[in-house]
Amino acid sequence: MKVMVHLSKELREQYGRRSFGVRAGDKVRVMVGQFKGMTGKVSRIDREREVVYVEGIEREKSDGSKVPVPIHASNVEIIEFDLTDSLRKKKLGKEEK
Numbered sequence: 160m161k162v163m164v165h166l167s168k169e170l171r172e173q174y175g176r177r178s179f180g181v182r183a184g185d186k187v188r189v190m191v192g193q194f195k196g197m198t199g200k201v202s203r204i205d206r207e208r209e210v211v212y213v214e215g216i217e218r219e220k221s222d223g224s225k226v227p228v229p230i231h232a233s234n235v236e237i238i239e240f241d242l243t244d245s246l247r248k249k250k251l252g253k254e255e256k
Contacts, residue, residue, distance in 0.1 A: 162209050165190075165236040174251055181211060181232065184241030189213070191234040198238065202227065211235060 161180035164187065171177060181187070181201060188198045199213040210229035217225040242248050 160206055162204055162206055162211065162232045164211075164232050167236050167238045170237060170240075179237060179240075179251075181235075181237060182241060182244075182247070184243070185237050186239035186241075187211065187213060187235040188238050189216070189230060189235050192230070194228070194230065200241075205229065209233075 163178045164181040164185075165178050166174070166176060167188070181204060183201050183203055185201050186198060187201055189195055194213075194216050197213070197216060199215040201211050202214045203212045204210075205212075208229065209232045211232055212227040212229060213235070216228050216230065218228050219225050240247070240251065242251070
């Protein structure tokens with residue numbers, strides 16, 4: 160099961176899609192919540208819970224250690240794709256205007 164995420168307005172116009180599956184390495188912007196407006200690369204994805212972990216978004220525990228904060232996929236938007244995978248390029252290229 161893919162975790163689908165909204166695309167930014169620029170990417171929507173470019174590819175003619177509203178959403179696309181997110182992958183580690185994509186650059187995303189947080190749209191809702193405590194970390195609203197922050198951007199970063201996706202470090203990992205939990206498909207079962209449909210959450211993404213973004214580099215640089217961490218919470219400090221009481222013992223001083225830092226842990227990544229899970230952000231639900233509906234609360235982020237992709238602002239830049241990681242196009243190192245040729246299959247992904249091909250899939251996006253089909254819809255490119």
